[in-house]
Amino acid sequence: MAELARNEANIVQQEEQATSLWKEGWIRFRKNKMALVGSGIVLFFILLAVFAPLIAPYEMNDQQLSMRLQAPSKDHIFGTDDFGRDIFSRVVYGARISLWVGFFSVLGSVVIGSLLGIIAGYYGRWIDAVISRIFDIMLAFPSILLAIGIVAVLGPSLKNALIAIAVINIPNFGRLIRSRVLSIKQEEYITAAKAIGMSDARILFHHILPNSMAPIIVQGTLAIATAIIEAAALGFLGLGAQPPNPEWGKMLADSKAYLTQAPWTMIFPGLAIMLTVLGFNLMGDGLRDALDPRMKS
Amino acid sequence: MFSYTIKRLLTVIPVLLGMSLVVFFMIRAIPGNPAQVILGQKATKEAVEALTHKLGLDQPWYVQYIKYLGGLLKGDLGESLRTGVAVSQEIWPYLAATLELSLAAMFIAVVIGVNAGIISAWFQNSWFDYVAMVLALVGVSMPIFWLGLMEQWIFAINLDWFPTSGREDVRNPIEAITHLYVIDTLMQGNTDQFVQTLQHLVLPSVALATIPMAIIARMTRSSMLEVMKSDYIRTARAKGLSMFWVVYKHSLKNAIIPVLTVIGLQMGLLLGGAILTETIFSWPGIGRYIYEAIGYRDYPVIQSGILIVAMIFIFINLIVDLLYAAIDPRIKYN
Numbered sequence: 001m002a003e004l005a006r007n008e009a010n011i012v013q014q015e016e017q018a019t020s021l022w023k024e025g026w027i028r029f030r031k032n033k034m035a036l037v038g039s040g041i042v043l044f045f046i047l048l049a050v051f052a053p054l055i056a057p058y059e060m061n062d063q064q065l066s067m068r069l070q071a072p073s074k075d076h077i078f079g080t081d082d083f084g085r086d087i088f089s090r091v092v093y094g095a096r097i098s099l100w101v102g103f104f105s106v107l108g109s110v111v112i113g114s115l116l117g118i119i120a121g122y123y124g125r126w127i128d129a130v131i132s133r134i135f136d137i138m139l140a141f142p143s144i145l146l147a148i149g150i151v152a153v154l155g156p157s158l159k160n161a162l163i164a165i166a167v168i169n170i171p172n173f174g175r176l177i178r179s180r181v182l183s184i185k186q187e188e189y190i191t192a193a194k195a196i197g198m199s200d201a202r203i204l205f206h207h208i209l210p211n212s213m214a215p216i217i218v219q220g221t222l223a224i225a226t227a228i229i230e231a232a233a234l235g236f237l238g239l240g241a242q243p244p245n246p247e248w249g250k251m252l253a254d255s256k257a258y259l260t261q262a263p264w265t266m267i268f269p270g271l272a273i274m275l276t277v278l279g280f281n282l283m284g285d286g287l288r289d290a291l292d293p294r295m296k297s
Numbered sequence: 298m299f300s301y302t303i304k305r306l307l308t309v310i311p312v313l314l315g316m317s318l319v320v321f322f323m324i325r326a327i328p329g330n331p332a333q334v335i336l337g338q339k340a341t342k343e344a345v346e347a348l349t350h351k352l353g354l355d356q357p358w359y360v361q362y363i364k365y366l367g368g369l370l371k372g373d374l375g376e377s378l379r380t381g382v383a384v385s386q387e388i389w390p391y392l393a394a395t396l397e398l399s400l401a402a403m404f405i406a407v408v409i410g411v412n413a414g415i416i417s418a419w420f421q422n423s424w425f426d427y428v429a430m431v432l433a434l435v436g437v438s439m440p441i442f443w444l445g446l447m448e449q450w451i452f453a454i455n456l457d458w459f460p461t462s463g464r465e466d467v468r469n470p471i472e473a474i475t476h477l478y479v480i481d482t483l484m485q486g487n488t489d490q491f492v493q494t495l496q497h498l499v500l501p502s503v504a505l506a507t508i509p510m511a512i513i514a515r516m517t518r519s520s521m522l523e524v525m526k527s528d529y530i531r532t533a534r535a536k537g538l539s540m541f542w543v544v545y546k547h548s549l550k551n552a553i554i555p556v557l558t559v560i561g562l563q564m565g566l567l568l569g570g571a572i573l574t575e576t577i578f579s580w581p582g583i584g585r586y587i588y589e590a591i592g593y594r595d596y597p598v599i600q601s602g603i604l605i606v607a608m609i610f611i612f613i614n615l616i617v618d619l620l621y622a623a624i625d626p627r628i629k630y631n
Contacts, residue, residue: 137315141607142569145587149603152591153326229440233573236442237588252443256577263450270443278438 021291025214028290035286041279045272049095056089061244069262079264081254087265090246091272097247098276101162101231102224108166110220113173114212118204120174121181132178135171143168144233151239158231158247161240165230169223176219180212214291222284225277232273248273302619309611313604317369320603321362324596330354331378331594352378365600374605375597379590384601388586392605393476394464395582398574399567401479401498402505407560410510414517414556418525419544429514436511441570445504445577452500459500462579466493501578505570509563516559520552527551561617565610 029035048055064084072079078087120131138146150164184190185208193203234240235249243250248269255266332348333340349355353364368375374384413433417426453461465471465478471490474481479498482491524530525548533543572584579585583602590598 133311133315136312137319140312140316140611141319141603142566142610144569144572145584145603145606148572148588148591149320149323149599153323153328155328225438232440233442236573237576249440249442252440252446256446259446259450260454266443266446266450270440270446273440273443274435274438277440278435281434281438 021214025287025290029286032286032289034282035290038279038282038284038286041275042283045095045099045276045279048092049099052092052096056086056092058086058089060090060093060246061085062089069258069265071262072264078268079262081251081262081265082258087251087268090251091248091268094246094248094251094269094272095276097158097241097245098228098231098273101158101165102228102276102280105162105165105227105231106169106220106223108163109169109173109223110216112166113170114177114209114216116170117174117177118181118208121178122185122200122204122208128178131174135174138168138171139175141168144230147230147234148237148239151234156239156242158235158241158245161231161234164234165227168230169227172223173216173219176215177212180215181208184208184211218284218288218291221280221287225280225284228273228277228280305615305618309615312611313608316607317366317600317604318362320600320607321365322358324599325358327591327594329594331596334594335378369604374601377590377598378595379593379598384597387598388583388601388605390473390476391581391583391586394580395568395571395575395584397477397479398498398501398505398571398580398582399564401502402567403509403560403564405502405506406510406513406563409506410513411517411556413510413514415521415544415549417514417518418521419540421522426518430518433511433514436507437515439507439511441504441508442573442577444507445501445574448500448504449577459496462577464494464497464580465490466497469493501574501580504577505567505574508570509560509567512559512563513556517552517556520555521548524548524552557617557620561613561620564613568606568610 062085064080067076067080067084068082070076070080070084076086076088078091081087081090116131116135120128141149146168147161147164150167151160154160154163190203190207193207231240232247232249232252235247236253238250238253241247241250251269252266252273255262255269258265330345330349332345332352332354336344336348346355353361356364365375372385374388376383377387380387413429417429420426449461452458460466469490471478471481471487471494472485474484478494479491482494521544525544530543530548533547534540538547568583571580571582572588574580575582575585576588583606587599587602587606590602
């Protein structure tokens with residue numbers, strides 16, 4: 001009986017420690033100026049995406065053929081493209097697409113990757129061997145090549161680009177969680193949880209998964225940055241968003257033909273991609289330093 | 298070391314087999330019949346069926362896969378459905394173009410990245426350190442395709458310093474020997490063409506080098522900072538060795554291992570990144586070769602192209618793994 005009480009106390013103590021780790025992490029994050037700058041950039045683009053209809057002065061697909069390839073001016077601060085569409089409005093609406101793809105593709109990779117990683121790490125043996133080999137095989141491909149292959153199979157569209165990006169990032173999360181599970185399952189409080197007869201599912205989803213959250217959040221934030229670039233790359237190759245969607249990568253691809261006459265068609269969408277990615281990278285670096293000081297670079 | 302090498306080589310086999318299977322099924326899942334694509338939309342049903350049979354595409358998947366695997370073992374990568382030429386014959390010029398581009402990019406990334414990292418660590422918290430690290434941060438977030446377009450706009454269109462695209466001047470074509478044009482022009486002693494080749498290489502390789510350069514610089518800096526705090530470095534300084542000697546000989550040797558890992562990983566990623574760079578700069582490399590083949594449903598080219606790129610990726614990682622022991626005597630493989 002005393003043994004049982006000790007085991008329960010052990011588990012409660014572990015949960016309290018976890019709460020204070022989050023608090024400490026938040027204090028460290030707030031002190032990190034670069035991380036705050038990054039978060040500010042991310043917040044800026046989120047607001048841009050949410051309030052796009054209020055911010056954009058024109059409809060994203062409004063064509064004024066008499067205003068084709070106009071240089072930046074008071075009426076069109078980022079200029080116009082070859083259809084006379086306002087580039088500023090398209091960049092603002094483009095934030096919706098990029099953030100949507102970035103966030104949901106990473107969410108997909110996190111959910112599937114975590115599930116596979118947990119199963120592989122917790123159950124070990126042949127399940128681990130099979131899942132790990134699948135990860136090895138997927139990681140053996142240059143990611144953009146695999147993404148191109150997947151989109152080629154599914155057909156070019158924004159939704160399929162999202163699926164492809166989610167798939168290529170699964171092994172990164174899977175491996176991360178697997179290694180966390182392997183170390184956590186040796187901890188005393190897991191042995192204690194097993195000793196009091198807790199089910200595998202409860203141990204996995206109530207103890208192991210919450211204790212793996214920090215690296216998932218860090219990796220997830222950094223992965224959104226990569227996913228946004230990958231989505232833009234697929235769009236650039238004509239395999240992502242299709243016209244007339246104002247996806248930043250596609251806008252860059254369309255700008256290629258007008259590099260000499262209208263470089264603004266290329267400058268602003270590219271700048272938007274770079275800034276968003278920079279924001280997520282700074283935020284991810286800050287989260288890493290805050291949540292896992294051992295990983296600090 | 299020898300047994301470890303053999304063991305590592307053996308682990309590559311199932312991965313390669315798995316990859317060939319993934320590629321095989323992925324390619325066959327691409328909608329559209331290659332025979333129809335080759336013959337065009339106006340082709341009769343009979344003609345399409347005859348060509349499908351000739352290409353062996355009407356056979357069960359496992360027969361096609363075993364034939365493909367058997368061919369691979371004999372070095373037969375199949376025939377391009379589009380050109381009718383053996384892929385093994387056709388692929389080298391494209392592969393060489395990508396190899397030349399990737400090596401040039403890696404050269405730039407390593408030379409600038411490692412040195413920027415070293416100087417940043419040496420003069421920690423100096424203006425150089427801040428500027429270099431901010432640039433590295435921006436570099437990591439830079440979409441290659443945007444950087445490539447910016448380079449074209451600034452250095453090719455406005456300043457006219459470098460050619461906008463391509464690998465050679467079409468009016469003065471290079472006679473290919475190895476298809477690595479830097480080497481070919483040197484072998485032929487043709488200075489004009491050598492300079493031209495370098496000029497064509499600059500913009501795409503800088504675009505491709507940016508992300509690895511930034512990552513290498515950040516990794517070198519953090520690794521050097523860690524090593525430079527060690528006792529033996531303090532001892533070396535106390536013995537009166539010059540800072541340059543301490544940094545470049547003693548510290549770098551021990552700080553280079555994590556950097557080497559990153560370089561290895563980046564070399565593999567460069568092959569992927571090359572696809573985008575090749576598209577922007579009309580560089581006739583393997584990325585474009587595969588990408589164009591997807592449009593034509595050219596199965597053998599897509600299959601073999603992806604497989605070869607992935608194989609190179611795996612072997613680069615293997616070489617990096619084995620190089621650790623050569624550089625760091627603390628690492629012993631059992």
